[in-house]
Amino acid sequence: xxxxxxxxxxxxxxxxxxxxxxxxxxxxxxxxxxxxxxxxxxxxxxxxxxxxxxxxxxxxxxxxxxxxxxxxxxxxxxxxxxxxxxxxxxxxxxxxxxxxxxxxxxxxxxxxxxxxxxxxxxxxxxxxxxxxxxxxxxxxxxxxxxxxxxxxxxxxxxxxxxxxxxxxxxxxxxxxxxxxxxxxxxxxxxxxxxxxxxxxxxxxxxxxxxxxxxxxxxxxxxxxxxxxxxxxxxxxxxxxxxxxxxxxxxxxxxxxxxxxxxxxxxxxxxxxxxxxxxxxxxxxxxxxxxxxxxxxxxxxxxxxxxxxxxxxxxxxxxxxxxxxxxxxxxxxxxxxxxxxxxxxxxxxxxxxxxxxxxxxxxxxxxxxxxxxxxxxxxxxxxxxxxxxxxxxxxxxxxxxxxxxxxxxxxxxxxxxxxxxxxxxxxxxxxxxxxxxxxxxxxxxxxxxxxxxxxxxxxxxxxxxxxxxxxxxxxxxxxxxxxxxxxxxxxxxxxxxxx
Ligand code: NAD
Numbered sequence: 162x163x164x165x166x167x168x169x170x171x172x173x174x175x176x177x178x179x180x181x182x183x184x185x186x187x188x189x190x191x192x193x194x195x196x197x198x199x200x201x202x203x204x205x206x207x208x209x210x211x212x213x214x215x216x217x218x219x220x221x222x223x224x225x226x227x228x229x230x231x232x233x234x235x236x237x238x239x240x241x242x243x244x245x246x247x248x249x250x251x252x253x254x255x256x257x258x259x260x261x262x263x264x265x266x267x268x269x270x271x272x273x274x275x276x277x278x279x280x281x282x283x284x285x286x287x288x289x290x291x292x293x294x295x296x297x298x299x300x301x302x303x304x305x306x307x308x309x310x311x312x313x314x315x316x317x318x319x320x321x322x323x324x325x326x327x328x329x330x331x332x333x334x335x336x337x338x339x340x341x342x343x344x345x346x347x348x349x350x351x352x353x354x355x356x357x358x359x360x361x362x363x364x365x366x367x368x369x370x371x372x373x374x375x376x377x378x379x380x381x382x383x384x385x386x387x388x389x390x391x392x393x394x395x396x397x398x399x400x401x402x403x404x405x406x407x408x409x410x411x412x413x414x415x416x417x418x419x420x421x422x423x424x425x426x427x428x429x430x431x432x433x434x435x436x437x438x439x440x441x442x443x444x445x446x447x448x449x450x451x452x453x454x455x456x457x458x459x460x461x462x463x464x465x466x467x468x469x470x471x472x473x474x475x476x477x478x479x480x481x482x483x484x485x486x487x488x489x490x491x492x493x494x495x496x497x498x499x500x501x502x503x504x505x506x507x508x509x510x511x512x513x514x515x516x517x518x519x520x521x522x523x524x525x526x527x528x529x530x531x532x533x534x535x536x537x538x539x540x541x542x543x544x545x546x547x548x549x550x551x552x553x554x555x556x557x558x559x560x561x562x563x564x565x566x567x568x569x570x571x572x573x574x575x576x577x578x579x580x581x582x583x584x585x586x587x588x589x590x591x592x593x594x595x596x597x598x599x600x601x602x603x604x605x606x607x608x609x610x611x612x613x614x615x616x617x618x619x620x621x622x623x624x625x626x627x628x629x630x631x632x633x634x635x636x637x638x639x640x641x642x643x644x645x646x647x648x649x650x651x652x653x654x655x656x657x658x659x
Pocket of ligand 1: 307384390408440441543571612
């Protein structure tokens with residue numbers, strides 16, 4: 162069986178001795194095993210990172226950018242191979258896997274501009290003969306802990322920015338699909354990065370705790386489910402680390418009576434069911450405003466959902482593939498049952514779906530649930546599967562309140578032709594990322610990504626200039642070059658600029 166090992170200098174060796182199975186979700190078979198690391202293995206990786214980081218930080222930013230540029234070219238050259246590997250472990254269809262790689266690549270493209278982004282601020286003559294300037298310096302070693310659902314994009318969000326800024330990086334990817342992160346690290350080395358600058362350690366809670374407690378790792382970026390994000394934030398902060406921890410989501414799509422319903426249905430089909438709903442920026446809740454909108458929308462949604470094609474991840478005609486593990490399939494199906502028990506109407510039921518010729522795969526049919534209310538547990542919690550819930554709103558105020566009061570605040574979208582309603586909604590809704598007639602409003606790489614409430618702990622976003630802020634320390638310098646005569650000021654009074 163294929164073995165997936167750590168990517169650290171001097172060979173993996175050691176580790177906890179434990180292994181984790183990697184499924185092929187389309188066939189339902191175990192295709193590989195990944196070694197799980199421990200604190201001793203992490204120590205080894207960190208010791209190497211500490212050796213290489215100072216020289217990397219001293220390498221001028223233009224040269225660092227060249228490595229990023231070469232890395233970008235290598236990813237492009239290897240796109241098909243990366244997408245196939247990703248798809249075989251995750252289950253998302255190949256084109257969607259390419260999108261996963263591409264959205265990470267865009268952050269690498271932004272990181273190619275690191276010389277410009279790192280330029281500090283300068284004020285000449287802030288006082289008599291005094292200049293003030295600032296610079297951003299790397300923290301040392303950054304660590305990233307990433308989820309299964311974007312095994313290429315999210316690692317690149319993190320290490321792309323951290324390394325361009327002059328840090329070394331230790332990545333702990335999801336143990337469910339760890340092979341693409343390893344390939345990325347290999348390509349980064351091939352791009353000319355010093356050995357040990359980007360290392361990958363695998364593991365579960367044991368390794369994560371070792372990262373959280375490691376005295377030589379000053380900053381941790383986490384993306385995953387909310388309870389774990391909260392835990393990471395608390396334990397990391399207790400150890401006086403800088404932490405950003407992004408969690409789960411339950412994004413709402415508000416449909417105003419004047420929306421173009423054909424377009425909305427098309428957008429919802431992709432945003433609710435694409436990647437089998439395993440996206441933190443999926444749209445699993447649709448909120449039609451008014452009974453008439455709800456009925457018109459439902460009438461159009463039903464045939465569109467019946468027309469969806471579920472297939473193996475290599476099927477070019479499939480709209481989406483299997484979910485990631487058998488446990489996850491069982492959990493999603495249980496949520497559909499919970500919704501039913503809570504009194505919601507199961508309009509289209511994806512439970513018990515079986516794909517001919519692939520009966521052991523972890524497939525779930527597309528599911529539509531109507532008459533969902535805010536009191537239901539199945540509404541309050543994240544399902545993370547191909548399930549769309551309809552929550553009917555009486556009016557616009559109701560529609561603003563629903564996502565604003567939900568425990569998660571990652572993304573939200575409004576579909577309307579009314580500019581005033583859209584503007585009002587965007588400014589009032591208590592959610593971090595808003596789409597206006599855009600179902601999946603993931604900001605481009607030169608803006609930044611981050612949800613609110615239980616979708617994001619910490620106050621600095623991912624990538625863009627926010628990412629740069631997260632991975633650097635801000636130094637402020639006030640300088641005076643006296644001409645030898647002294648400035649005649651009273652040294653016992655707090656200095657002012659006169
Ligand atoms: P997860 O929380 O199970 O795992 C995330 C990471 O935490 C993995 O590396 C895993 O090994 C580690 N981990 C798991 N259990 C742990 C424990 N008990 N202690 C310490 N570490 C532990 O998440 P997942 O299932 O891989 O990913 C799906 C979740 O991630 C969903 O909730 C989704 O919404 C969320 N997500 C959020 C964003 C965002 O930007 N907000 C993006 C993608 C995914």
